Amino acid sequence: MSMPNTGKSVKLLFAGPQGAGKTTAMSAISDVPPLSTDVAIASGSLSDRNTTTMAFDYATVSLRSNEILHLYGLPGQESLDFMGDIVGRGAVGALLLLDASSPHLTEDYAYWINALKKIASGVKIVVGVTKVDVVEWFSIQEIRRCAADNGAYSAPVLTVDPRDYLQIIQLVSLLLLTI
Amino acid sequence: MGVQLATAGISHELEIKISLACNLLHACDLSIDLRPWIDGSCDAVVVDLNDRFGRLVYDMAVRRQLRILAFTTEHNLVDPGTKTLERDISVVAIAMTLREILGGKIRLNSRGNLPGLLGITQRVHGFDEPTVARCGSLEVMLRPSAGRIHFTSRSDIDAAKNRLVDKSWAVSRVKKISIDKQAWANSFSLDGFLIGSCRRHEEFLPVFGEQEYRLTVWPDLGGLIEDVDVLRMTVALHALSWSVTGLANHLGISATRANSFFSATLASGTLERVPKSIHAELGSHFPITSSIQNRVPALLKKVACHFKVRI
Numbered sequence: 001m002s003m004p005n006t007g008k009s010v011k012l013l014f015a016g017p018q019g020a021g022k023t024t025a026m027s028a029i030s031d032v033p034p035l036s037t038d039v040a041i042a043s044g045s046l047s048d049r050n051t052t053t054m055a056f057d058y059a060t061v062s063l064r065s066n067e068i069l070h071l072y073g074l075p076g077q078e079s080l081d082f083m084g085d086i087v088g089r090g091a092v093g094a095l096l097l098l099d100a101s102s103p104h105l106t107e108d109y110a111y112w113i114n115a116l117k118k119i120a121s122g123v124k125i126v127v128g129v130t131k132v133d134v135v136e137w138f139s140i141q142e143i144r145r146c147a148a149d150n151g152a153y154s155a156p157v158l159t160v161d162p163r164d165y166l167q168i169i170q171l172v173s174l175l176l177l178t179i
Numbered sequence: 180m181g182v183q184l185a186t187a188g189i190s191h192e193l194e195i196k197i198s199l200a201c202n203l204l205h206a207c208d209l210s211i212d213l214r215p216w217i218d219g220s221c222d223a224v225v226v227d228l229n230d231r232f233g234r235l236v237y238d239m240a241v242r243r244q245l246r247i248l249a250f251t252t253e254h255n256l257v258d259p260g261t262k263t264l265e266r267d268i269s270v271v272a273i274a275m276t277l278r279e280i281l282g283g284k285i286r287l288n289s290r291g292n293l294p295g296l297l298g299i300t301q302r303v304h305g306f307d308e309p310t311v312a313r314c315g316s317l318e319v320m321l322r323p324s325a326g327r328i329h330f331t332s333r334s335d336i337d338a339a340k341n342r343l344v345d346k347s348w349a350v351s352r353v354k355k356i357s358i359d360k361q362a363w364a365n366s367f368s369l370d371g372f373l374i375g376s377c378r379r380h381e382e383f384l385p386v387f388g389e390q391e392y393r394l395t396v397w398p399d400l401g402g403l404i405e406d407v408d409v410l411r412m413t414v415a416l417h418a419l420s421w422s423v424t425g426l427a428n429h430l431g432i433s434a435t436r437a438n439s440f441f442s443a444t445l446a447s448g449t450l451e452r453v454p455k456s457i458h459a460e461l462g463s464h465f466p467i468t469s470s471i472q473n474r475v476p477a478l479l480k481k482v483a484c485h486f487k488v489r490i
Contacts (some may be wrong), residue, residue, distance in 0.1 A: 009478070010478050010479060011424075023489075061482075063478075063482060064485070065481070067481060105387055129401075136364075138325070138366065139322070139324070140325065140399050141325050144326075154397070156397040156400075157399060158399055159368050159402075160401060164404075166405060167401075167404055169486050170403070170404050170405075172484075173410050174413070174414070174490050176479060176482060176483045176486070177411060178414055
């Protein structure tokens with residue numbers, strides 16, 4: 001797959017841990033389904049998903065005047081070290097999706113905020129917390145506390161459903177307004 | 180003692196609507212004593228002009244120069260100073276007309292106390308313990324520090340929104356151990372619920388003065404889809420301190436709209452009043468005249484346009 005010229009285009013990143021809904025969110029707003037590098041998860045995995053993204057997802061949104069918004073779904077932590085610099089270069093913003101049902105929610109938040117700052121310096125971030133409905137007693141305070149305790153970048157945090165076009169547009173809109 | 184409002188020639192159904200409208204106005208500290216017309220000792224009257232007695236009382240009220248709300252379909256047959264409505268009008272519209280007749284908007288008091296469920300949310304801000312608030316048979320559970328609100332059924336959500344500023348909300352604190360989590364399974368962002376609900380009651384919320392406020396935490400706007408003005412207010416108030424009118428002018432939205440956002444975020448604890456000295460300091464770092472549009476490249480504007488975002 002040839003990489004598009006991002007010099008005259010806008011690049012948005014979709015980041016977050018495995019299963020947070022990056023590919024789903026990209027699918028919700030892209031013109032065509034993302035080109036994925038999903039592979040089957042080995043049997044015995046605790047997750048109820050059948051696939052995971054090994055490298056990255058790529059999709060586009062056609063703007064007027066034949067210009068393109070490029071959407072990149074970053075890989076999980078294992079592949080981020082060698083893929084991050086390439087995919088992150090020139091990105092103007094990132095949607096960080098976090099899985100509310102994960103026992104590592106706050107660790108994921110801290111890791112991805114720092115990773116995004118490292119691979120795309122100056123990038124603006126909006127955080128979407130997914131799967132809130134499957135958590136019996138969800139609290140957004142944990143993430144807010146984590147941000148305050150670590151002195152982390154103060155990114156907006158919203159609860160979202162990545163399958164819902166309008167909710168992903170809301171995240172993208174907020175991101176655009178913060179740039 | 181409140182405003183004396185007399186009714187004449189009003190049907191039972193309309194009387195219920197007027198009574199509910201008066202309850203709504205109670206929420207913004209406009210106390211109305213509603214009773215049937217007896218001897219004309221009242222501040223204002225509500226009459227139905229299709230009723231003979233209502234018509235008679237209307238003529239007396241015009242002569243005595245009382246404030247009048249008349250229900251009629253023939254709007255051109257009444258005195259020019261009379262407010263008219265049709266009988267199938269909503270409770271909210273009746274309340275708004277009554278408030279127009281009886282007095283202006285209520286200002287937020289010096290302690291910044293908000294009405295109804297908003298006030299309860301404001302008082303329990305920061306509490307780790309869940310709080311159950313009741314309004315008649317309606318119950319909601321607030322988890323302020325978690326930023327969540329819970330309901331026992333989906334139909335209660337809309338009912339709670341409708342009664343947001345009702346004065347009969349009462350509070351009872353509960354211990355975590357006694358909560359049946361399954362019973363409170365319908366959960367939403369507290370910020371999102373309050374912002375959406377305040378929008379519904381924006382005409383009845385206390386008016387913020389010229390004091391400036393700022394968001395100290397990003398509110399969870401989950402569920403507030405297709406509302407770019409909320410996003411714009413959030414970004415502006417997170418970057419700088421604003422008064423209601425200042426923010427409304429800056430973003431080109433109505434002051435009522437901005438006022439409702441201030442009410443919701445003050446209640447949830449994400450908005451804080453900014454002392455003047457701090458505002459001066461902030462102003463030196465973030466010039467208020469700076470426009471976001473000056474910083475947005477053309478291509479980003481096209482992206483915003485594609486997603487119908489006004490920046």
